[in-house]
Structures are given as C-alpha cells and as structure tokens.
Amino acid sequence: ETAKLVELVCEKLRDGxxxxxxxxxxxxxxxxxxxNRFKGIRAVIVGNEQDAQIAREKFDANILCIPTSKFSEQRTLEIARKFxxxxxxxxxxxxxxxxxxDKA
Structure with missing residues (x-):
C-alpha cells in the first residue's frame, strides 16, 4: 500500500x-x-524545521517523508510548512x- 503511494508521488513529480x-x-x-530509487527524486526524513529548511535550501529535496510515530499532528504541519x-x-x-x- 505504501509502495504504491510512493510510486504515485514520484510519478507526479517526474511528470511535472x-x-x-x-x-x-x-x-x-x-x-x-x-x-530515492526514482531518477530526480531527493527524498528526506527530517527531525525539525531547521532540517527541513536545510534539505530544501542546500539539496533541493522534493519529497518529505514524515514518520507519524515521531511527531504530533501540529509538529508535522510545522515541519511540512517549512519544507x-x-x-x-x-x-x-x-x-x-x-x-x-541525478546521474546515478
């Protein structure tokens, strides 16, 4: 189930x-x-807003993977908003x- 979601998200990004x-x-x-197996995808897991900012600013991360077991709903929204x-x-x-x- 999660694998299909990941593939769908990657396809949407790839197709613009x-x-x-x-x-x-x-x-x-x-x-x-x-x-991260998909060409052009730079997926990250971050621990806070600062990590989300660094992932975007320095590495142009385009997928944020959020562990639901680690963050509250409010914290998840704050991190996603920063990303x-x-x-x-x-x-x-x-x-x-x-x-x-991207060459790899």
Missing amino acids: MATFGIIMDKDGFGSMIHA ITTEFGGNKENEKVIADM
Whole structure:
C-alpha cells in the first residue's frame, strides 16, 4: 500500500504535476529509500524545521517523508510548512552535487 503511494508521488513529480511530495508512514525510512530509487527524486526524513529548511535550501529535496510515530499532528504541519515554503538556494556547489546525484 505504501509502495504504491510512493510510486504515485514520484510519478507526479517526474511528470511535472507536482512540485513537492509529502509521504507519511510509521517510520518514514521505507518510503524514503523507495522514493530515492526514482531518477530526480531527493527524498528526506527530517527531525525539525531547521532540517527541513536545510534539505530544501542546500539539496533541493522534493519529497518529505514524515514518520507519524515521531511527531504530533501540529509538529508535522510545522515541519511540512517549512519544507514547502523554503526555496532551493541554488549555489553552484550545491547544483553540482545535485547534478551528480541525478546521474546515478
């Protein structure tokens, strides 16, 4: 069930029908690992708003995997809000790192 959701989110991103994806499951790890198998996907699990901001600013993360066992609903919303409102910083060093990741 979660695998199908991950694939759907990745397809929507790949096809340009979405800018971000947010996947919630018990621990987040399986979803993150599965999503990162898709070309152009940079899925992360974060522990707080600062991590969400870094993931977006430095690495242009496009899927946030949220472990439902770890956060309250309010905390989840705060982290997701930070993730989707933070823009990629776009410096040359980070762009090269991302381009190298996308080649793999």
